[in-house]
Amino acid sequence: xxxxxxxxxxxxxxxxxxxxxxxxxxxxxxxxxxxxxxxxxxxxxxxxxxxxxxxxxxxxxxxxxxxxxxxxxxxxxxxxxxxxxxxxxxxxxxxxxxxxxxxxxxxxxxxxxxxxxxxxxxxxxxxxxxxxxxxxxxxxxxxxxxxxxxxxxxxxxxxxxxxxxxxxxxxxxxxxxxxxxxxxxxxxxxxxxxxxxxxxxxxxxxxxxxxxxxxxxxxxxxxxxxxxxxxxxxxxxxxxxxxxxxxxxxxxxxxxxxxxxxxxxxxxxxxxxxxxxxxxxxxxxxxxxxxxxxxxxxxxxxxxxxxxxxxxxxxxxxxxxxxxxxxxxxxxxxxxxxxxxxxxxxxxxxxxxxxxxxxxxxxxxxxxxxxxxxxxxxxxxxxxxxxxxxxxxxxxxxxxxxxxxxxxxxxxxxxxxxxxxxxxxxxxxxxxxxxxxxxxxxxxxxxxxxxxxxxxxxxxxxxxxxxxxxxxxxxxxxxxxxxxxxxxxxxxxxxxxxxxxxxxxxxxxxxxxxxxxxxxxxxxxxxxxxxxxxxxxxxxxxxxxxxxxxxxxxxxxxxxxxxxxxxxxxxxxxxxxxxxxxxxxxxxxxxxxxxxxxxxxxxxxxxxxxxxxxxxxxxxxxxxxxxxxxxxxxxxxx
Amino acid sequence: xxxxxxxxxxxxxxxxxxxxxxxxxxxxxxxxxxxxxxxxxxxxxxxxxxxxxxxxxxxxxxxxxxxxxxxxxxxxxxxxxxxxxxxxxxxxxxxxxxxxxxxxxxxxxxxxxxxxxxxxxxxxxxxxxxxxxxxxxxxxxxxxxxxxxxxxxxxxxxxxxxxxxxxxxxxxxxxxxxxxxxxxxxxxxxxxxxxxxxxxxxxxxxxxxxxxxxxxxxxxxxxxxxxxxxxxxxxxxxxxxxxxxxxxxxxxxxxxxxxxxxxxxxxxxxxxxxxxxxxxxxxxxxxxxxxxxxxxxxxxxxxxxxxxxxxx
Numbered sequence: 001x002x003x004x005x006x007x008x009x010x011x012x013x014x015x016x017x018x019x020x021x022x023x024x025x026x027x028x029x030x031x032x033x034x035x036x037x038x039x040x041x042x043x044x045x046x047x048x049x050x051x052x053x054x055x056x057x058x059x060x061x062x063x064x065x066x067x068x069x070x071x072x073x074x075x076x077x078x079x080x081x082x083x084x085x086x087x088x089x090x091x092x093x094x095x096x097x098x099x100x101x102x103x104x105x106x107x108x109x110x111x112x113x114x115x116x117x118x119x120x121x122x123x124x125x126x127x128x129x130x131x132x133x134x135x136x137x138x139x140x141x142x143x144x145x146x147x148x149x150x151x152x153x154x155x156x157x158x159x160x161x162x163x164x165x166x167x168x169x170x171x172x173x174x175x176x177x178x179x180x181x182x183x184x185x186x187x188x189x190x191x192x193x194x195x196x197x198x199x200x201x202x203x204x205x206x207x208x209x210x211x212x213x214x215x216x217x218x219x220x221x222x223x224x225x226x227x228x229x230x231x232x233x234x235x236x237x238x239x240x241x242x243x244x245x246x247x248x249x250x251x252x253x254x255x256x257x258x259x260x261x262x263x264x265x266x267x268x269x270x271x272x273x274x275x276x277x278x279x280x281x282x283x284x285x286x287x288x289x290x291x292x293x294x295x296x297x298x299x300x301x302x303x304x305x306x307x308x309x310x311x312x313x314x315x316x317x318x319x320x321x322x323x324x325x326x327x328x329x330x331x332x333x334x335x336x337x338x339x340x341x342x343x344x345x346x347x348x349x350x351x352x353x354x355x356x357x358x359x360x361x362x363x364x365x366x367x368x369x370x371x372x373x374x375x376x377x378x379x380x381x382x383x384x385x386x387x388x389x390x391x392x393x394x395x396x397x398x399x400x401x402x403x404x405x406x407x408x409x410x411x412x413x414x415x416x417x418x419x420x421x422x423x424x425x426x427x428x429x430x431x432x433x434x435x436x437x438x439x440x441x442x443x444x445x446x447x448x449x450x451x452x453x454x455x456x457x458x459x460x461x462x463x464x465x466x467x468x469x470x471x472x473x474x475x476x477x478x479x480x481x482x483x484x485x486x487x488x489x490x491x492x493x494x495x496x497x498x499x500x501x502x503x504x505x506x507x508x509x510x511x512x513x514x515x516x517x518x519x520x521x522x523x524x525x526x527x528x529x530x531x532x533x534x535x536x537x538x539x540x541x542x543x544x545x546x547x548x549x550x551x552x553x554x555x556x557x558x559x560x561x562x563x564x565x566x567x568x569x570x571x572x573x574x575x576x577x578x579x580x581x582x583x584x585x586x587x588x589x590x591x592x593x594x595x596x597x598x599x600x601x602x603x604x605x606x607x608x609x610x611x612x613x614x615x616x617x618x619x620x621x622x623x624x625x626x627x628x629x630x631x632x633x634x635x636x637x638x
Numbered sequence: 639x640x641x642x643x644x645x646x647x648x649x650x651x652x653x654x655x656x657x658x659x660x661x662x663x664x665x666x667x668x669x670x671x672x673x674x675x676x677x678x679x680x681x682x683x684x685x686x687x688x689x690x691x692x693x694x695x696x697x698x699x700x701x702x703x704x705x706x707x708x709x710x711x712x713x714x715x716x717x718x719x720x721x722x723x724x725x726x727x728x729x730x731x732x733x734x735x736x737x738x739x740x741x742x743x744x745x746x747x748x749x750x751x752x753x754x755x756x757x758x759x760x761x762x763x764x765x766x767x768x769x770x771x772x773x774x775x776x777x778x779x780x781x782x783x784x785x786x787x788x789x790x791x792x793x794x795x796x797x798x799x800x801x802x803x804x805x806x807x808x809x810x811x812x813x814x815x816x817x818x819x820x821x822x823x824x825x826x827x828x829x830x831x832x833x834x835x836x837x838x839x840x841x842x843x844x845x846x847x848x849x850x851x852x853x854x855x856x857x858x859x860x861x862x863x864x865x866x867x868x869x870x871x872x873x874x875x876x877x878x879x880x881x882x883x884x885x886x887x888x889x890x891x892x893x894x895x896x897x898x899x900x901x902x903x904x905x906x907x908x909x910x911x912x913x914x915x916x917x918x919x920x921x922x923x924x925x926x927x928x929x930x931x932x933x934x935x936x937x938x939x940x941x942x943x944x945x946x947x948x949x950x
Binding site for chain 1: 639648650666678679680682684687692694698699700701702703705708710712713714715716717718719720722723740741743744853906911912913914915918919920921922923924925926929930931932933934935937938939940941942944945946947948949950
């Protein structure tokens with residue numbers, strides 16, 4: 001049997017049916033067998049019932065950095081999943097579905113968006129299909145040699161439920177276990193790995209562990225016996241002995257804890273809130289009964305209060321942050337300006353989602369770059385850092401605090417939903433080289449002190465409670481912090497405030513702010529930021545196999561912008577061979593590049609549907625650009 | 639021994655209109671701070687925006703002059719990060735009951751140990767006399783082109799309903815009485831608010847010193863006991879306070895409406911969850927050791943072991 005190097009699959013079902021659990025189980029069991037995993041979670045702003053899915057890619061050779069189509073397996077918890085995703089399956093793939101839904105028809109799926117229903121209806125009529133699951137399965141198995149893995153979910157669960165006298169009402173919650181068991185078998189995962197994952201997921205809840213083991217075990221054996229494990233992954237070539245399974249929200253929360261975060265305020269918002277949950281779950285940092293510290297995590301009445309209270313905490317010397325998404329950040333910007341004016345080191349962890357307005361609350365986006373850079377009235381310096389993957393985000397969240405304190409200004413750590421909600425395997429971070437830099441912190445002082453002493457580029461930072469007496473004001477102030485509108489004072493204090501960013505630009509090495517990946521002699525340059533990194537890196541490798549030498553310039557800092565490095569790189573390429581790749585309409589990073597380097601990026605590949613850029617579509621788009629197109633708009637993904 | 643009120647003066651010129659009620663409030667604050675012997679370095683005055691919000695610049699303790707309506711959440715962060723600080727909020731009625739009213743309600747729910755001094759002159763002064771949330775409907779102070787179209791909010795009733803455990807009303811021109819209220823409010827453990835009636839000599843020609851002089855009376859002059867001494871008394875004392883809160887018109891009561899000293903504060907609530915919170919609050923925790931995080935690789939592995947998969 002030919003074993004696979006990697007596999008891509010989708011598990012779908014109604015929101016609230018345990019999909020996230022399935023993703024965690026799959027990831028953990030794959031991780032247990034040393035496979036690298038990345039998975040994206042796509043869902044609606046809804047608690048129960050709307051279609052949600054996990055798109056997962058696992059590899060025996062590396063930790064995958066991107067998602068791609070087509071997929072080899074669909075694990076369908078319901079018939080809507082089959083209808084929604086069958087078009088993305090590779091010839092020879094497999095669909096795990098519920099035999100008891102065979103007669104279900106496309107015509108009666110209230111949760112499906114009308115647009116999709118009507119597109120499918122049109123397609124089915126052109127193919128001569130009757131719109132039932134039975135018809136569709138027959139079609140894909142004959143036309144595309146797709147393997148139908150038909151299991152009668154209710155019957156299966158009831159059979160086991162009777163054995164252990166599980167109340168019938170509880171049966172539906174084990175559908176995810178059936179799908180998980182079937183996929184695990186198709187992938188040829190070891191039962192040991194499956195067992196490990198179940199125990200890891202449910203921990204102390206012994207009853208749930210045993211029921212899941214029974215159902216998963218039964219389905220696993222059944223599928224294993226019936227099919228010859230057609231998608232078995234080859235043994236992993238990765239050689240780590242342990243690995244983490246984390247979401248982006250988790251890895252950032254962990255980074256903040258290592259950074260010494262001691263106060264986090266937040267108002268609930270998707271896709272940021274999970275970070276605060278992870279922090280709160282770990283509020284007491286204690287190891288073997290020894291308390292190493294504690295984080296005060298506060299849910300506030302709104303984002304305005306989240307920002308204001310984080311600033312207040314920072315004034316006392318606590319490392320303080322808030323986390324939010326676009327609508328919340330919109331409310332925070334007045335506070336951001338106050339932090340800029342009063343030189344307060346506060347960190348805003350900003351997970352972008354689709355805008356404008358409520359936009360697409362649960363979908364990804366990179367459309368807030370210009371907003372993050374310019375939000376709030378007036379001029380003040382800020383640092384804006386973005387991160388390309390889970391591990392980068394971990395380290396960046398520590399760096400955010402160091403820079404905030406060193407330069408006494410707000411730092412925006414700009415991320416996106418793609419990263420926030422992707423569950424991936426991540427190596428344990430190396431902490432040997434991590435430093436905590438607290439800048440010009442004054443913990444003890446006496447009497448009235450000039451908090452804004454203009455004789456320094458960056459003044460000593462007297463804390464509230466340090467013994468000093470200090471004043472702060474959102475009004476323009478003198479060195480003491482009292483309101484002062486004198487023109488000479490204004491010029492002096494304004495200039496010093498603004499010059500801090502120039503200082504940061506001089507001191508923070510550009511090699512830490514922008515990265516060049518790929519062949520020095522490449523002919524094509526992709527330019528991107530944030531979560532685009534993974535797919536861009538995979539794309540340049542794939543393009544290389546097709547004879548196209550491409551490189552990727554990863555922008556990490558947008559303020560202070562690494563203009564010299566970026567300009568030097570950009571100028572090596574022909575104008576028509578530089579392509580910006582972004583999740584927004586305007587190609588916003590290209591706008592920033594133009595401002596700072598005077599280089600105009602004339603080609604772009606953009607996607608603003610809220611779904612990630614897939615490797616398959618990015619490679620195709622680059623080829624189109626090389627074929628003469630100026631702009632390619634990507635739309636793949638349900 | 640009290641400190642001299644003079645010790646709390648800064649050399650910043652007080653730029654309120656001559657005759658402004660704020661002068662009385664400021665004088666009462668100087669005296670109250672002196673008599674409480676509040677150490678200037680451990681005291682923080684936080685304000686919003688407006689005439690009264692300039693107060694921090696005039697008092698020699700730490701001053702944080704913030705954004706319109708947002709003094710309370712700034713104060714919240716300061717107090718939670720360093721509970722040993724005495725935190726006082728000064729703000730106007732527009733600031734605390736208009737743009738920032740959500741934060742006022744939230745502070746009550748938290749019962750955090752902060753004192754709110756609500757400068758209540760029923761108009762927006764700095765923007766030239768518009769109606770504030772405490773101005774009754776139909777009234778037309780001189781700057782208004784038309785009579786006020788909004789009903790007034792009742793600050794005392796709102797504070798009671800929000801959960802403040804010290805609720806009082808003072809009058810700016812009765813500085814001695816006000817000073818005593820401020821001292822009680824600062825000493826109180828929990829969220830405290832004083833609704834301070836004050837004339838605005840420039841824009842409010844209705845609620846003048848004469849207006850108040852004729853109507854004001856002290857609650858403590860009659861039979862009045864606002865203090866909850868037993869949880870069983872809460873309901874009764876609260877209802878009495880509500881009833882007094884709506885006494886308006888010819889007679890306006892000042893004094894303490896309600897005080898419940900036994901309710902746990904938000905600091906208590908965090909201390910229950912985080913055993914070392916008081917001894918080592920966020921502001922004082924050690925987070926690094928010679929520039930290295932206190933969490934090294936080994937500790938990290940232990941803290942986040944739930945996320946670690948040991949491979950086969």
